[in-house]
Amino acid sequence: xxxxxxVYTILTPVFICxxxxxxxxxxxxxxxxxxxxxxxxxxxxxxxxxNFKALLGDxxxxxxxxxxxxxxxxxxxxxxxxxxxxAQFISMMRSNKMRSLMRxxxxxxxxxxxxxxxxxWKSMYANKYGLFNxxxxxxxxxxxxxxxxxxxxxxxxxxFSIWADIGYNIIIFSAGIDGIPGExxxxxxxxxxxxxxxxxxxxxxxxxxTTAFIIPMTLISHFQMxxxxxxxxxxxxxxxxxxxxxxxxxxxxxxKEAFKYKNMGYAxxxxxxxxxxxxxxxxxxxxxxxxxxxx
Amino acid sequence: MKxxxxxxxxxxxxxxxxxxxxxxxxxxxxxKDPAPQNSTSGGGDSEExxxxxxWTHVETPWNVSNDKMVEAFQKEYPNIKIEVxxxxxDEFEQKxxxxxxxxxxxxxxxxxxxxxxxxxxxxxxxxPVPDDLLQDLLDDCYDPVLGAFEHExxxxxxxxxxxxxxxxxxxxxPYFEEHNLAYPTTWDEMIDLATEHSVSKNGIFxxxxxxxxxxxxxxxxxxxxxxxxxxxxxxxxxxxxxxxxAKETLQKLVDYVxxxxxxxxxxxxxxxxxxxxxxxxxETLMAPRGMWTVPVGEEEYDLTYDKEFSYVSIPFxxxxxxxxxxxxxxxxxxxxxxYTDAAWKFISFFMRPENLRxxxxxxxxxxxxxxxxxxxxxxxxVPYAQPILDVLDGASWIGPINTDVLKEAICNMFxxxxxxxxxxxxxxxxxxxxxx
Numbered sequence: 001x002x003x004x005x006x007v008y009t010i011l012t013p014v015f016i017c018x019x020x021x022x023x024x025x026x027x028x029x030x031x032x033x034x035x036x037x038x039x040x041x042x043x044x045x046x047x048x049x050x051n052f053k054a055l056l057g058d059x060x061x062x063x064x065x066x067x068x069x070x071x072x073x074x075x076x077x078x079x080x081x082x083x084x085x086x087a088q089f090i091s092m093m094r095s096n097k098m099r100s101l102m103r104x105x106x107x108x109x110x111x112x113x114x115x116x117x118x119x120x121w122k123s124m125y126a127n128k129y130g131l132f133n134x135x136x137x138x139x140x141x142x143x144x145x146x147x148x149x150x151x152x153x154x155x156x157x158x159x160f161s162i163w164a165d166i167g168y169n170i171i172i173f174s175a176g177i178d179g180i181p182g183e184x185x186x187x188x189x190x191x192x193x194x195x196x197x198x199x200x201x202x203x204x205x206x207x208x209x210t211t212a213f214i215i216p217m218t219l220i221s222h223f224q225m226x227x228x229x230x231x232x233x234x235x236x237x238x239x240x241x242x243x244x245x246x247x248x249x250x251x252x253x254x255x256k257e258a259f260k261y262k263n264m265g266y267a268x269x270x271x272x273x274x275x276x277x278x279x280x281x282x283x284x285x286x287x288x289x290x291x292x293x294x295x
Numbered sequence: 296m297k298x299x300x301x302x303x304x305x306x307x308x309x310x311x312x313x314x315x316x317x318x319x320x321x322x323x324x325x326x327k328d329p330a331p332q333n334s335t336s337g338g339g340d341s342e343e344x345x346x347x348x349x350w351t352h353v354e355t356p357w358n359v360s361n362d363k364m365v366e367a368f369q370k371e372y373p374n375i376k377i378e379v380x381x382x383x384x385d386e387f388e389q390k391x392x393x394x395x396x397x398x399x400x401x402x403x404x405x406x407x408x409x410x411x412x413x414x415x416x417x418x419x420x421x422x423p424v425p426d427d428l429l430q431d432l433l434d435d436c437y438d439p440v441l442g443a444f445e446h447e448x449x450x451x452x453x454x455x456x457x458x459x460x461x462x463x464x465x466x467x468x469p470y471f472e473e474h475n476l477a478y479p480t481t482w483d484e485m486i487d488l489a490t491e492h493s494v495s496k497n498g499i500f501x502x503x504x505x506x507x508x509x510x511x512x513x514x515x516x517x518x519x520x521x522x523x524x525x526x527x528x529x530x531x532x533x534x535x536x537x538x539x540x541a542k543e544t545l546q547k548l549v550d551y552v553x554x555x556x557x558x559x560x561x562x563x564x565x566x567x568x569x570x571x572x573x574x575x576x577x578e579t580l581m582a583p584r585g586m587w588t589v590p591v592g593e594e595e596y597d598l599t600y601d602k603e604f605s606y607v608s609i610p611f612x613x614x615x616x617x618x619x620x621x622x623x624x625x626x627x628x629x630x631x632x633x634y635t636d637a638a639w640k641f642i643s644f645f646m647r648p649e650n651l652r653x654x655x656x657x658x659x660x661x662x663x664x665x666x667x668x669x670x671x672x673x674x675x676x677v678p679y680a681q682p683i684l685d686v687l688d689g690a691s692w693i694g695p696i697n698t699d700v701l702k703e704a705i706c707n708m709f710x711x712x713x714x715x716x717x718x719x720x721x722x723x724x725x726x727x728x729x730x731x
Contacts, residue, residue: 038418039396040395040396040414040415040418040420041418042418042419122567123567125565126565126566126567127498127499127561127565127566128499128500133499142497142498143497143498143499145498145561145564145565146565147564147565148560148561148563148564148565148566149564149565149714150714150715235510235561235562235563235564235565235566235567236509236510236562236566236567236568236569236572239699239703242564243563243564243565243710243711243714244707244710244711244714244715259389259392260699261697261700262392262414
């Protein structure tokens with residue numbers, strides 16, 4: 001009983017914090033989505049689900065939804081695949097110092113603020129004097145308008161996002177790989193399994209717990225990415241989103257509707273949709289990757 | 296036991312700090328000074344000391360000018376202290392908006408962009424302009440500078456400047472001299488010159504003949520082409536671009552990019568530099584821009600005006616010298632301020648012709664008052680204002696809309712036509728739909 005009182009006392013502030021700063025804003029956000037809400041107005045009209053109905057006919061919203069899904073699917077797939085391969089490659093290195101150095105190198109972009117590295121990459125993508133076009137020109141190839149051509153905007157941002165975020169998953173996968181008892185791979189090697197067979201038949205299955213953690217976490221964080229879209233798709237003096245909204249994603253659309261056009265009810269409706277999408281994807285992902293064994 | 300006590304103490308500390316964080320400070324509202332008040336609208340007439348908070352954005356010439364204005368005001372009204380708070384431009388709009396939303400915090404006096412004022416005016420967050428000041432301004436100001444501050448016959452802000460994004464253009468003076476060229480006096484001359492001197496390879500320009508591609512320049516160039524041709528894009532208060540003149544002029548602009556190749560679409564898609572920057576870098580021959588870009592060339596690029604670049608009249612497309620202008624920067628008073636009368640006293644002081652003239656000179660702005668714009672002292676101090684001063688009477692207010700929305704819709708449409716070959720009719724139909 002005495003112990004319970006202690007636990008309640010310790011947890012109460014945390015739960016209050018969660019309630020006030022996490023749960024309540026979500027509920028209020030859902031409430032606002034039912035209004036034609038402009039906080040400057042004295043009265044805001046209750047419109048029910050009209051904001052949600054309007055979304056179905058909104059070209060910009062549909063483009064943002066499509067772009068968000070494409071970005072998340074491509075980036076998360078590439079991120080998880082490459083981070084796993086790189087982590088495996090690093091774990092195969094014999095020198096501890098070399099392993100630490102490689103991990104540090106890959107982790108460095110994660111430490112840099114996303115907004116700052118977005119600015120740097122934006123200058124590297126510049127039409128004129130940009131690093132990528134200079135390299136292409138060096139080989140006699142024509143430069144591309146990376147952030148100004150609707151066909152290149154998303155690939156350019158995906159490449160940057162993978163560079164910026166891959167280090168985190170490499171560290172997690174590395175820890176997972178290091179945690180697999182050596183006996184399993186040694187036994188497989190004695191049975192004649194080569195490096196590829198050992199990786200696919202031993203390492204990969206035994207990393208299922210790590211993968212079950214990494215996939216939903218990466219999905220959630222990528223659905224919420226904002227800074228690189230806001231910075232890299234903004235032309236001088238203009239608003240972000242890229243040509244033909246090719247770089248418009250849900251987070252950017254929420255920001256634009258809420259703070260540029262002051263349609264906070266509509267922006268909240270988009271936020272509710274994003275919340276629902278993340279919720280569904282996370283639940284499906286967790287169920288698919290469920291692991292009920294241990295070693 | 297020791298550990299439990301420590302953990303308990305930390306938990307209580309967390310709870311207390313959280314509660315403290317959630318509690319609104321009592322003195323958060325505008326100018327809630329401890330000094331007693333004589334009236335609810337606080338005029339500052341008595342000897343009571345009051346403090347007004349004045350929010351502006353960071354821009355060196357503006358900040359220096361504000362300091363001078365405040366110093367002069369405080370000499371005349373020693374009991375009214377003004378604290379100027381300058382915020383970086385990128386966060387200034389959000390800061391203003393958030394403070395107005397809270398209805399209890401923020402400033403007494405706001406510097407305000409006309410485009411924002413248009414949305415704020417109907418909400419009652421600003422105090423209406425006092426009658427005597429209003430009448431003075433209505434008599435002496437150009438129409439475009441007041442448009443966005445008006446709502447149902449009342450005005451909720453006053454203009455500090457005439458925001459002219461058309462009427463003048465930056466020119467690459469060394470290039471003109473080196474090639475023995477004269478500044479164009481007709482539209483056709485200008486386009487021919489631009490076409491002849493533009494240089495690009497694989498879509499990358501080393502010289503843009505006429506760079507009208509920027510968030511401001513595309514809309515204002517197009518609107519001026521429509522108006523100068525005798526056309527209109529307004530049916531009463533409704534925007535309508537579905538007219539033969541609007542389509543013809545839009546097609547011309549598209550051709551300048553795709554056929555004449557006088558500039559690239561990068562300014563709306565991908566580039567981090569606006570058109571005036573390329574001119575200051577020596578890679579543009581002519582660029583239609585507001586006069587405010589002249590100090591940018593001088594201060595940011597360390598260029599000498601009239602030697603390394605110049606600012607001249609831009610020829611009109613049609614036969615009439617008509618163009619559109621939006622309401623630019625102005626001043627407004629927080630309706631929730633305890634000292635609205637004192638705040639208006641400062642603004643009235645600011646708007647006195649002699650004070651306004653000095654502020655406009657210091658900031659490189661076109662004056663909103665006719666009397667100041669035609670004051671020889673102003674023209675002498677800001678010689679590069681002449682091209683715009685010559686055409687001020689031909690300006691009309693852009694119309695009742697958040698100008699950011701209009702400009703964004705026009706720029707998106709233009710980029711769509713250039714990049715995707717969208718038919719002009721379809722693009723204009725979509726534009727009309729987007730801005731309604």
